[in-house]
């Protein structure tokens with residue numbers, strides 16, 4: 001019954017919409033067919049917006065130059081207006097901030113710099129009041145060395161003695177220097193082992209030495225962390241992004257890892273991480289976390305997104321299967337990887353099609369173009385392509401994950417050695433810090449052209465504000481006729497349509513430099529995304545794409561194309577003229593009776 005009512009409503013909705021779009025003729029094409037897919041869930045419909053709390057909004061009195069929870073609450077109307085459906089907060093827990101909050105001292109408390117538990121409850125209430133969901137970062141692999149468990153583990157206190165991974169020295173060198181148990185390296189460089197003089201053993205840290213790895217071979221650890229998850233679910237959160245999951249287990253025999261690439265510029269990449277990364281046991285633990293989430297999902301799904309950088313074919317195992325689901329989706333970094341090297345229509349096509357072709361049946365895709373660990377999308381792809389990349393990510397099948405600032409095309413900032421905060425950069429030293437520091441992509445949100453870009457009234461902010469803030473900020477983009485944020489909002493709006501939510505995907509390369517894909521669902525307006533990666537103008541004929549009529553109507557276009565297109569203008573599909581570097585979204589009435597011709 002509900003499906004039929006929804007179907008009728010959709011026909012009425014689209015009929016009126018299409019009448020405006022292309023005249024009465026569309027009525028005939030649209031009304032005869034109507035099939036409605038199963039309704040999608042909240043985490044599938046709108047983008048998930050990553051907020052980096054340190055840099056979002058400082059609301060302290062007096063201001064301290066650091067973002068906080070009430071600051072995020074004060075920006076919720078902005079977030080709602082973007083059209084995103086959920087906020088994922090990077091860690092807000094009590095922490096000495098050696099790894100910007102990913103080193104947690106108390107999994108159940110809030111860092112004073114961000115506020116209090118009351119502030120968190122107030123934020124959660126305000127988020128939910130606006131119909132948005134709240135997802136937290138969950139860091140299962142390690143704690144801070146200041147965590148009570150670690151302090152007690154050092155002292156071999158029961159039951160904490162084996163909460164972490166301890167190992168004897170392999171021997172002692174000159175001046176009785178302890179020799180680490182094996183050659184394992186930390187992701188941030190150097191040995192993954194740190195000697196503890198008090199316990200007279202080494203402990204393992206796959207990240208900083210201030211982030212000792214928890215021991216998941218001890219069942220008590222898993223129980224503890226499941227309880228932490230339940231604690232936050234009881235506070236009303238809607239799911240988690242699970243941090244660094246592929247590092248949860250290591251080889252029990254502590255075997256040395258083989259050298260894979262002696263010349264790799266960072267030490268970690270020199271070894272083949274056969275014994276420390278993506279061990280089969282990881283999926284068993286993640287499955288246990290998923291069970292906790294499912295038990296709490298009677299009213300609405302509690303989601304799990306996992307973070308692991310690995311080839312797509314391997315990553316797909318993180319979906320689990322129908323009888324044993326694991327992640328709702330493993331975060332998909334294929335577009336990030338594709339933008340580390342030469343960016344072409346082909347490299348983006350390969351990233352998208354590889355993901356889609358490997359996707360297990362019934363699994364839900366997702367697209368990430370940036371985060372707090374990678375150079376900003378605008379810097380990696382180039383500022384001209386900002387809108388085009390958002391078009392690609394937001395209109396493909398699946399959930400886009402947007403890192404705060406990407407909606408306005410924020411760029412990496414130049415952070416000097418003296419200003420560097422990221423320990424990964426500091427540890428690399430003044431000559432090499434730029435290669436490792438993640439500070440450039442973590443600088444404060446650029447709200448307006450006022451003091452510190454409207455982020456804080458403090459004399460100094462924790463990281464410098466990007467010097468381009470006077471021209472690149474939210475306020476000016478909202479006031480401009482055409483801007484990144486306006487394109488972004490149009491894209492989130494388009495996601496409310498049947499074609500984008502439930503339509504098929506047909507993706508091609510035209511004229512070498514143009515990536516084109518359609519989203520079509522019979523009985524509803526279709527969309528086509530056309531992106532020219534070359535610097536010069538290219539004319540493409542898109543009439544051979546499946547279900548494509550002779551004409552379509554301009555839906556949205558890159559700011560770089562602002563002089564070439566006008567919204568709603570009808571254009572001929574046989575000669576779409578694309579200036580260099582940018583994207584265009586067209587909408588059309590799918591031509592279903594026509595025979596499908598594959599390109």
Ligand code: GLC
Nearest residue numbers: 099102139207243244372373
């Ligand atoms: C994840 C986080 C990163 C952090 C690391 C260790 O990769 O995204 O910021 O440094 O885990 O917790």
